[in-house]
Amino acid sequence: MVVIDRITERLDALIANSPIASVISDPRQKDNPIVACNKAFIELTGYAEHEIIGRNCKFLAGPATEPWLTQAIRRGVERHAPVLVEILNYKRDGTPFRNAVLVAPMFDEEGELEFFLGSQVELEPTAPKTHENRRIAAAFAVKTLSRRQREVLAEMALGHLNKQIAFRLGLSEQTVKMHRALLMDRLGAATTADAIRIAVEAGL
Numbered sequence: 744m745v746v747i748d749r750i751t752e753r754l755d756a757l758i759a760n761s762p763i764a765s766v767i768s769d770p771r772q773k774d775n776p777i778v779a780c781n782k783a784f785i786e787l788t789g790y791a792e793h794e795i796i797g798r799n800c801k802f803l804a805g806p807a808t809e810p811w812l813t814q815a816i817r818r819g820v821e822r823h824a825p826v827l828v829e830i831l832n833y834k835r836d837g838t839p840f841r842n843a844v845l846v847a848p849m850f851d852e853e854g855e856l857e858f859f860l861g862s863q864v865e866l867e868p869t870a871p872k873t874h875e876n877r878r879i880a881a882a883f884a885v886k887t888l889s890r891r892q893r894e895v896l897a898e899m900a901l902g903h904l905n906k907q908i909a910f911r912l913g914l915s916e917q918t919v920k921m922h923r924a925l926l927m928d929r930l931g932a933a934t935t936a937d938a939i940r941i942a943v944e945a946g947l
Contacts, residue, residue: 757849757860761934764788764863766800767849770856774799775820778858787865789835800861803842805833816846823848823856825900825943829866841866843877845940848902860902862940881944884930892926893947895919899935900942 758765764784766777780795788795788803804813812830819826825847832842843864851857864877885893891912898908905923909916932938 757934758936761936763937763940765936766861768800768859768861770859775859784863787863803832805839807831807839816844819846820859827943841868845943847900847939847943850902850904850907852904852906854907860936860939862936878944881941882946884941885945885947887929888926892922895922896926896938896942897947900939900947
């Protein structure tokens with residue numbers, strides 16, 4: 744997996760072991776290129792890693808990709824806010840697929856935008872309610888969390904680190920780490936990226 748030095752330590756916690764197709768892009772570089780991707784993303788899209796790294800995610804767009812949804816993603820990126828849309832994308836062999844795309848900002852310890860997390864879930868055309876079912880399942884899962892765990896999860900979805908979450912919620916960093924571990928276990932989230940996706944799908 745190709746990464747740049749400053750995100751190496753966070754990569755494994757974010758996407759490497761996620762079963763959800765995921766990428767990390769660097770907004771500090773021109774055109775916000777992908778700097779890391781996981782195996783699930785390679786399997787979903789059919790592209791090799793060297794064909795992915797260094798490109799903007801818009802390479803998945805094609806002739807029938809909805810421009811208004813592309814614009815919705817762009818607005819989320821510009822506002823540094825998480826966004827989730829269902830958009831038509833294309834695999835390497837030209838096969839179109841309905842893609843539930845999540846893009847969420849991630850900040851560094853100084854509160855500066857460091858990179859974006861992108862994750863993709865292919866929606867089966869024969870199951871039009873797939874995305875709605877995911878939303879319902881996510882909302883149900885989030886409701887099982889305690890109030891404080893939901894607050895921590897909401898901050899995670901905004902891209903904040905434990906130190907920032909602790910400050911914003913008036914908690915110790917150790918308490919935030921405890922809640923974070925508990926909520927991820929309760930959600931069955933293997934990685935931070937998975938937990939963030941559940942939060943956004945639930946509308947948290």
